[in-house]
Amino acid sequence: MTQLLFNLTLAFRAIRNNRLRSVLTIAIIALGITALVGILTAIEVLKTSVYSNFSSMGVNSFQITNDILKKKRNRRGVSITSTEKKAITYDEAKMFKERFDFPSTIGISVVGSMVATAHFASEKTNPNVRTVGIDNDYLNATDTKLAIGRSFSAYENEFGSYVCIIGNDVAKKLFKDKPEKAINQVISVGDEKYRVVGIAEAKGGSMLMNADNVVMVPLINARAVFGSENSYMINVKIPDVKNKDLASEEAEGLFRIIRKLPLGKENNFSVTADDSLASILLDSIKYITWAAIIIGIITLLGSVIGLMNIMLVSVAERTREIGVSKALGARSATIKNQFLTESIMISVIGGVLGVLVGMLVGNVIGVFFKTPFIVPWLWIIMGVSLCAAVGIISGIYPAIKASKLDPIVALRYE
Numbered sequence: 001m002t003q004l005l006f007n008l009t010l011a012f013r014a015i016r017n018n019r020l021r022s023v024l025t026i027a028i029i030a031l032g033i034t035a036l037v038g039i040l041t042a043i044e045v046l047k048t049s050v051y052s053n054f055s056s057m058g059v060n061s062f063q064i065t066n067d068i069l070k071k072k073r074n075r076r077g078v079s080i081t082s083t084e085k086k087a088i089t090y091d092e093a094k095m096f097k098e099r100f101d102f103p104s105t106i107g108i109s110v111v112g113s114m115v116a117t118a119h120f121a122s123e124k125t126n127p128n129v130r131t132v133g134i135d136n137d138y139l140n141a142t143d144t145k146l147a148i149g150r151s152f153s154a155y156e157n158e159f160g161s162y163v164c165i166i167g168n169d170v171a172k173k174l175f176k177d178k179p180e181k182a183i184n185q186v187i188s189v190g191d192e193k194y195r196v197v198g199i200a201e202a203k204g205g206s207m208l209m210n211a212d213n214v215v216m217v218p219l220i221n222a223r224a225v226f227g228s229e230n231s232y233m234i235n236v237k238i239p240d241v242k243n244k245d246l247a248s249e250e251a252e253g254l255f256r257i258i259r260k261l262p263l264g265k266e267n268n269f270s271v272t273a274d275d276s277l278a279s280i281l282l283d284s285i286k287y288i289t290w291a292a293i294i295i296g297i298i299t300l301l302g303s304v305i306g307l308m309n310i311m312l313v314s315v316a317e318r319t320r321e322i323g324v325s326k327a328l329g330a331r332s333a334t335i336k337n338q339f340l341t342e343s344i345m346i347s348v349i350g351g352v353l354g355v356l357v358g359m360l361v362g363n364v365i366g367v368f369f370k371t372p373f374i375v376p377w378l379w380i381i382m383g384v385s386l387c388a389a390v391g392i393i394s395g396i397y398p399a400i401k402a403s404k405l406d407p408i409v410a411l412r413y414e
Helices: 002-017 018-054 090-099 154-159 169-176 219-226 243-259 276-317 319-327 332-369 377-403 405-412
Strands: 061-065 069-071 079-083 105-116 118-120 129-134 146-149 165-166 186-189 192-200 214-218 232-237 270-272
Touching: 002 018, 002 154, 002 219, 002 332, 018 129, 018 276, 018 377, 061 192, 079 129, 090 105, 090 232, 090 243, 105 214, 105 219, 118 169, 118 276, 129 219, 154 219, 165 169, 165 186, 169 192, 192 214, 232 243, 276 377, 332 377
Parallel strands: 129 214, 165 192
Antiparallel strands: 061 232, 061 270, 069 079, 105 129, 105 232, 118 186, 146 192, 165 214, 186 192
C-alpha cells in the first residue's frame, strides 16, 4: 500500500510538472470516451423513449386470441393457409385473469359487432363501427387514454349499464368540431341507446382496422346485447417490457392448463403481440450501438498510440532523473511501476472526464424525448476499464524501456 501511494504521488507530480502535455493527452482520451459513452447513453435514452411511446402499439403487451394460422398442403403440393378457431369463452378468460400471478394488468374484451352504425340526431356513421365490450382493466391494459370524460364506474361495470366510451373518429362524425358536447348525450348504436361518458384519445389505425372507429360498452352489457357465444380476447400488459417474453410463455402455459390441452398437442389459441414497428426501431438501434462501439474502439486505438508516444517522450526527457534514481538505489521494478502508474493515471483521468461529459451529452437527447435522466452503469464501467487497459498497454513499453536504462549512461545524458 505504501509503495502504491508513493507511485501515485510521483505520477501526480510528473503530470503536474508537464501540464500541457498531460492535458493534451487527457483531452484526447476524454474525447474518445465522450464519443463512446455519449452515443451509447443516447441509445439508452432512445430505447427508453421507444418503450414508453410505443406502449400503446403493443411493445409491452400481448393478447390471447382464438385465431390460429396453419399451413397445409393440398394434393398438388401447393402450400395454403387456413384459419382454425376455437372460441375463448368468458369463463376461460375470467379464470385466466384470476389465476395469472405474473405482475401485469389484464383486460378482457369481446367484439359485439364489426358493422354497427352509430346515430345522434341527424348525424350517423358508416356501418363499420366496432362495438366492443370491455371490463374495468381494459383501458389500462391497452394503454387507451381518455381525451374527455371518464371511464366506467364499478356499478356500471358490474350491472352492465347502457353507457359507452366512443372513439375519436365516432365523436368527430357525430358531433363535428365540438366533441366535448358528446358527454352525457344519448346515441344509438344499432338498435340500442347508450349514454356517452367518455371519448378516447386518437390512436390511429392501419389498413386492417381503425382504432378510433369504435364504441366501447361494459362487458356485461355486451354479453347481454350481443350474446355470450362470441370469442373473448385477453389483453395482458407487462410493467417491464424486458419481461414480456417470459410473461407470454407463462401465459401460454397457464392457458393450456385452463383448456386442458395434453402434453404434445398443439395450441388451439394464439399468443400475439403487435409490436412490429417498435421491433424494427429497436433492431435499427442495435446497428447504431455496434457502430458506436467500433468508433469508440478506433478512437481508443488512436489514444493508445498518442499516449505511448507521450510516455516515450517523457522517458527521453527524464533520462537523467532515472539515472539519479538508480544511482541512489532505485530498482528497475520501481522505475517501471512509476512510469506505468503515471500512464494509467493519465488514461483513467481522461476516461472519467469522458464518461461524465458523455453521460451529460447523451442525456441532452432525453430532454427532447422527455425521458428520465439515465446513468448507463454498464457503459461507465466499460469506459473506465477500457481506459485503464489503454494506460497499461500504452505505458508498458515506455516503462520497461525506462527501467532498463543503464544508470551511468543515463547520468551522462544531455
